[in-house]
Amino acid sequence: DTAVSQTPKYLVTQMGNDKSIKCEQNLGHDTMYWYKQDSKKFLKIMFSYNNKELIINETVPNRFSPKSPDKAHLNLHINSLELGDSAVYFCASSQVAGVTYNEQFFGPGTRLTVL
Amino acid sequence: SQQGEEDPQALSIQEGENATMNCSYKTSINNLQWYRQNSGRGLVHLILIRSNEREKHSGRLRVTLDTSKKSSSLLITASRAADTASYFCATVLYGNKLVFGAGTILRVKS
Numbered sequence: 001d002t003a004v005s006q007t008p009k010y011l012v013t014q015m016g017n018d019k020s021i022k023c024e025q026n027l028g029h030d031t032m033y034w035y036k037q038d039s040k041k042f043l044k045i046m047f048s049y050n051n052k053e054l055i056i057n058e059t060v061p062n063r064f065s066p067k068s069p070d071k072a073h074l075n076l077h078i079n080s081l082e083l084g085d086s087a088v089y090f091c092a093s094s095q096v097a098g099v100t101y102n103e104q105f106f107g108p109g110t111r112l113t114v115l
Numbered sequence: 116s117q118q119g120e121e122d123p124q125a126l127s128i129q130e131g132e133n134a135t136m137n138c139s140y141k142t143s144i145n146n147l148q149w150y151r152q153n154s155g156r157g158l159v160h161l162i163l164i165r166s167n168e169r170e171k172h173s174g175r176l177r178v179t180l181d182t183s184k185k186s187s188s189l190l191i192t193a194s195r196a197a198d199t200a201s202y203f204c205a206t207v208l209y210g211n212k213l214v215f216g217a218g219t220i221l222r223v224k225s
Contacts (some may be wrong), residue, residue, distance in 0.1 A: 004157075031211060041201060043158075043215040056212055090157055094211060102211045103148065106157035 003027050004107040006091050012113045013081060020077045021110045023091030031055075032074035033092040033104065034066060043090070049074050050096060078112075086114045121204060121216040129224050134191045136219040138204030139184075145207045147180055149189050152201045152218075161189075161202075196225040 004025045013019055025032060033056075034046040048056035049068040063079045078085060091107040122137045140147070146165045150158040164171045164180045164187065171178045177190040191198055201220050205213040 033213075035213075041218050043203065045212055045214070048212065092158075096211050102146075102207060103160045103163060104158075104211075104213060105160070106150075108157045109155075 029093040
């Protein structure tokens with residue numbers, strides 16, 4: 001059974017378009033994250049939600065808007081896509097409350113290509 | 116910006132040999148984690164070491180942490196072709212935020 005799933009796996013779109021990536025976790029975790037991995041494999045956190053509440057918001061253009069309808073889902077909407085948004089986007093989840101360590105579980109990634 | 120550097124950037128060894136990867140970081144941490152990423156896949160957690168621990172083992176993996184030098188190392192013993200992947204260290208600061216190093220690409224030749 002898939003623990004953290006993302007859709008779509010690949011997304012090819014034109015500059016200026018608006019697109020969404022969906023993420024779902026069935027681990028019962030209370031915290032979810034979005035990471036961006038660029039072409040040089042650098043991974044950087046973008047957002048983190050704990051029980052549907054935004055707790056980490058890195059320096060990300062406001063064209064990126066995360067939405068968490070419930071604690072099992074964290075979607076990423078991107079407006080007015082730019083060439084520099086091309087990357088692989090990873091969703092992750094972890095259990096924070098009541099644990100002393102914080103291993104994160106990653107989804108398979110969504111490769112976004114902006115033409 | 117990235118928390119730190121990983122060394123080497125790439126490593127190529129023969130099956131059966133040991134592989135050692137190093138990670139340095141810049142700030143005080145809560146814990147440090149190592150992840151593996153196979154080509155085209157998501158990251159998989161390997162091992163976590165807390166700031167008050169110096170060494171930890173998990174199967175063929177051995178991780179050390181030197182907080183005075185702000186560095187960690189990952190040793191994979193008796194490597195296998197299936198260990199071919201990118202390996203990332205990640206430090207945990209506040210809010211369960213992972214800050215990743217640049218990664219080491221490991222290739223194990225059979």
